[in-house]
Amino acid sequence: MRDLGLAPPSVKPLTGGLADSLFETAAADPTRPLIARRPDPASTAWEEVTAVELCDQVTDLAKGMIACGISPGHRVAIMARTRYEWTVLSYALWAVGAEVVPIYPTSSRDQVEYILRDAECVAVVVEDEQAIMTVGSVCGSLPKLRHVWQLDAGGLRQLVEQGEFVPFTTVESLRRIVLPDSTAALMYTSGTTGRPLGCALSHQGIAHPCDTLLAGWGHTVVPPGERQGSVLAFLPFSHVYGLLVQGLCIRGGMVMGHEPDLSEAALATALRTFRPTYFCAVPSIFEKIYKNFLRAARQAGRGALFERAADTARDFAAALERQRLGGGAGPGFDLRLQHALYERTVYRKLRASLGGRVCRATSGGSPLNRELSLFFEGIGIYVNDGYGLTETSGGVTAQPPGQEMSGTVGKALPGTDIRVADDGEILVRGPSVFQGYVNDDAATRAALYGGWLATGDLGRLDSDGYLTITGRKKDVIITSSGKSVSPALLEQRLRQHPLVHQAVVVGDNQPCIGALITLDPDFLAFWRESLAVRSDTRMREAREENALREEIARAVAAANSAVSRAESIRVFRVLPDPFDVARGLLTPSMKLRRDAIVQHYAAQIEAMYQARSRGPRDGLPDEQAHWDDTDNVFG
Known part of the structure; x- marks a missing residue:
């Protein structure tokens, strides 16, 4: 460890x-x-x-x-x-x-x-x-x-x-x-697998992350002059x-x-x-805000301007990050000039849509994509990506003021210890750790060992103490060839594409990794209008479907660029309806119920893998023998 x-x-x-x-x-x-x-x-x-x-x-x-x-x-x-x-x-x-x-x-x-x-x-x-x-x-x-x-x-x-x-x-x-150790709340887990468990949280447990964050980060909630x-x-x-x-x-x-x-x-x-001064949300909200910015810009005929401004924002934020972490001199003259131009023409208008007073924000619930984090910092709203879970009363890590690093969830809060076990599981110890699961001593003993909470999350700590979340232990996919793949990064990268609303990576006991994808209805409607395909209905629908297939294939290729070939998505299917709570495919907190999704779409998953399966070709490894870059299925 x-x-x-x-x-x-x-x-x-x-x-x-x-x-x-x-x-x-x-x-x-x-x-x-x-x-x-x-x-x-x-x-x-x-x-x-x-x-x-x-x-x-x-x-x-x-x-x-x-x-x-x-x-x-x-x-x-x-x-x-x-x-x-x-x-x-x-x-x-x-x-x-x-x-x-x-x-x-x-x-x-x-x-x-x-x-x-x-x-x-x-x-x-x-x-x-x-x-x-x-x-x-x-x-x-x-x-x-x-x-x-x-x-x-x-x-x-x-x-x-x-x-x-x-x-x-x-x-x-x-x-x-x-008393401080009296139970204040019984928070039931979302139950992504199995029945929900009641986490007993004490008054002290709930208060500690609040007071620690207020002591170290409370000043960031108030804009200058207020x-x-x-x-x-x-x-x-x-x-x-x-x-x-x-x-x-x-x-x-x-x-x-x-x-x-x-x-x-x-x-x-x-x-x-x-008009809040601080904004607390989950990654899907930040993703939606960005996509709405992009869609509004394209509808107004300023899509290219927005994308240049977004690139500049990310470059500017990355240069600031290198500077505060001691790895660079900060934005150069040309970059500062470009940023100042876009501040007047783009960034302040984007901030106005959030009320105009938001100076910083916090993202929680799941890791925030680094590129998205840099974008928001570049337009003037730094997003503090932190980490916590129900069993820790919410607070485990936060970005250290003045030493923030996008793409990580920061460092452990004062008073909280973090370990990463040999298998990559994150272990946590501190005042905010829960008292146990009500009516389930066996589950409590399995989660708490020697004062350490086994979170079920996978991650890594760098030499400076920054924690990066890489996935959930129970979500790891093992293909038929024995390759272990954590789906979180691929799903996160897929959702970066404006058309992609949700993504679930599958592939347990299959020859390769696949994905089920749902589309953002608002962006899809705008995308169809922007195609301007003029022909009879049947021909137009065929061309739209081909264009959409190519667009999603590009999203898959972009996601694959972050992983090795053996971990890459080789087949995918676009579903007509989003995953929702009503069908039991999402938890009330909007997390994926993976087992339920795989079961619900078992027929589509089976068809996806069978559609392009071919006999092995001599001299190629098993996975590559059965699948190549054109093996995509559009549902």
């Missing part, structure tokens, strides 16, 4: 629970804005909620919980999108020592029943009538479930009314007995990344806005009107 012990903790250990920071802020700085919310979903105006106002609402709701019999150690599920009430609810539950059990609102009936039963929830808060029906259909099998409250039917108002007779001192007494940073929270709070964003905002005194609608139009409007 390689062992890399880093600096000791740089933040004070927690002495109480997560709710304490809100009450402390309300007492020390009562008029400080902590939340910005819209009077109704259609409004573009945001109204501030101060620390004391938020604290009062949390207290009133906590009193209602107490009146309904919610006490320390009780588990209450929240099944709702990212909205203001989620924040009030979670802090009210933490104030009385209860444990939050987040459930994705898109979860199926079976998933909801499993989590509520496994966690032994005594209550659940749902968002709308559909969720009420889902929970209602499983209540009969959940004898411990006593309360169901609906947000859109005034459930919180009813709770507040029930708690009017409960004195404030009762809330204070309960809040003050919450007093307070702001973050638009749209990632699901049901995912540990979203919960980390909420904790950072409340503990760091940043203004947080909630956007429950993840549609492209709603998010664009929220960004323009809320």
Whole structure:
């Protein structure tokens, strides 16, 4: 193993629970804005909620919980999108020592029943009538479930009314007995394979990465000349990344806005009107933003200009990176001149589409492509690509300020140790590591060994401590010739092409690597229009299909350039529909369910491999004997 012990903790250990920071802020700085919310979903105006106002609402709701019999150690599920009430609810539950059990609102009936039963929830808060029906259909099998409250039917108002007779001192007494190692949340893994596991996260575990990031990186949230940073929270709070964003905002005194609608139009409007100073997202969001920039430029007849500007941005950022890492003098005169020109004509307009105030961003959930990272840095928005997982309360690494390296996920946070085992698996130890899987001691023992968490992720550490994620241990593909291939890099490279929306690399027990590809519907529509094929319908469709086949083949060739020939994609199929949550092909956090995808598309995969299979040619290795560069299948 390689062992890399880093600096000791740089933040004070927690002495109480997560709710304490809100009450402390309300007492020390009562008029400080902590939340910005819209009077109704259609409004573009945001109204501030101060620390004391938020604290009062949390207290009133906590009193209602107490009146309904919610006490320390009780588990209450929240099944709702990212909205203001989620924040009030979670802090009210933490104030009385209860444990939050987040459930994705898109979860199926079976998933909801499993989590509520496994966690032994005594209550659940749902968002709308559909969720009420889902929970209602499983209540009969959940004898411990006593309360169901609906947000859109005034459930919180009813709770507040029930708690009017409960004195404030009762809330204070309960809040003050919450210990740092008390369980704060039971986060269920997405379940990319098998059933989900409930990760028990302590108050200390959730607070540590928040406080560490705030201590070392909090200044990056506030643009020069401004007093307070702001973050638009749209990632699901049901995912540990979203919960980390909420904790950072409340503990760091940043203004947080909630956007429950993840549609492209709603998010664009929220960004323009809320105008955050910091942007937290996942790689697919950054990929989509870039593709939208490119598509808009091409539609306006400025595609070539944008691509030159993008190349300049990447070159400029790469030169800056070499300079800060001690490997170069920085951008030369000509490059600085070109960059300054594009700043006036292109870059500031791109930043304006994100509200115009974003100074930096964070990407998490999966590794961000280096070229994409350089692009955003080059237009003036550095994207801090970090690493974490549910079992670590979200935070493991971050880019060291002033020493950022794109293409890596940075270095271990202070107080956290990282090892890379001989087989490439990343091991983590630190205060944020979870307490264990609820009701599954065997899984806990398998994950935790001698204080180290086996993450299941593969990676490598360089001599300076920068970590690069190379894939998931369980995702490694082994071809029939025994070649081991990690699909992450190929899939990431495929998605760089504007037309590619999703990609899944396959090839277990097959003679070569293949890929299933879905197309970006918006870019595909624009691409078809730009072809301008003038002929009868039948001839036009044939020409479009041939052109599309060639375009995707170029995307595959570009992806293959990053790997050896034996690891390259030799066959592919374009699917008519994207992978989605409804068919069980994606997790609620939008991660690929590989086993489900391979099973669902088994016939297409088999046809893909059989379509161009030929007899072996003398003198060629097995894989090359059966496949050559023209073996592509367009579904």
